[in-house]
Amino acid sequence: MALLKSLSARKNDLSKPENQLAFLSNGIFREGKLPLFKDKIAESGNFPLKPKKLEVLQLNLGYMCNQVCSHCHVDAGPDRKEIMTKETMQQCLEVIKTTKAHTLDLTGGAPEMNPNFRWFVEEASKAGIKDFIVRSNLTIILANKKYHDLPEFFKKYNVHVASSLPFYKREKTDKQRGSGVFDKSIKALQMLNEVGYAQQGSGLKLDLVYNPAGAFLPAKQGELEKDFKEALKEDFNIDFNNLFAITNLPISRFLEYLIASENYQDYMYALVDAYNPAAVESVMCTNTISVSWDGWLYDCDFNQMLELKVKSKVQHISEYNEDLLNDREIRISQHCYGCTAGAGSSCQGTVA
Helix, strand or coil, X not given: CCCCCCCXXXXXXXXXXXXXXXXXXXXXCCCCCCCCHHHHHHHCCCCCCCCCCCCEEEEECEXXXXXXXXXXXXXXXXXXXXECCHHHHHHHHHXXXXXXXXXXXXXCCCXXXXXXHHHHHHHHHHHCCCEEEEEECCCHHHHCHXXXXXXXXXXXXXXXXXXXXCCCCHHHXXXXXXCCHHHHHHXXXXXHHHCCCCCXXXXXXXXXXXXXXXXXXXXXXXXXXXXXXXXXXXXHCCXXXXXXXXXXXXXXXXXXXXXXXXXXXXXXXXXXXXXXXXXXXXXXXXCEEXXXXXXXXXXXXXXXXCXXXXXXXXXXXXXXXXXXXXXXXXXXXXXXXXXXXXXXXXXXXXXX
């Protein structure tokens, strides 16, 4: 079952990013049993890792969430009070108006729980961003009456909904996300379908995001998508557009799970064994800037959780400069193996 409290609330040692980074650099890596990530990408001529064309501006609106999932790299939960303020949102809006990025990606926690979420979506939608994504855990739609109209709200602003669903069966989903999550997720997907999402000709995109429910790598994205589409259509008459398979990175609560279940070493060996140089060419940190709830800039959402700020003179949204940021060196550690294993992994699914 899912954990009841975040690492932060439990004052777990792993709630401190520096402890996670230290753990990931010791043991099998310090002993030389496995190569450091920087040495591995140097072998394939990819060190130092540098940005390419900026395509995605990802904003984390806060770590508060109505769920506490066992694999969560954000360590999100109801007890997390970190929330993006309207002032920081305003600074983000100024950047959105001028950025070369074609995709705006709102994430959390549950981004919908930010008290200024709707105002921000309304304002950001005026900027003419090509692809406006909100990452939803689905259950938030049913969590409280004030969220019940979210499907209509998303439709009004042509929001691209990327929704989390660990599996198309109840047992696996509830094991990772908590009792009752599957049934609520199914109901939310049906509500999204009812207002036009993933329906032919509507232009309303509904994608699913899949994370493995254990210490193993995801199956092939195309095969998973086919299985999900067949099962959800047959059992619940649910339609969706695409499925993104994301590898669980060994940080935060998933790292805690790996250690507690004595799967950490095997999982790291599996990631390193599956290293794919072709995936390095397209990892999301090369085309993304991640903005934290308090406005700091990161190479990706995972680096944000490890507090690895961008290696640049410009480190905050208030002093944003795309040209300077495009000239930075991307910060890496051993968790990055998760994005380069097999077909690669990103917030938009496989990359190779």
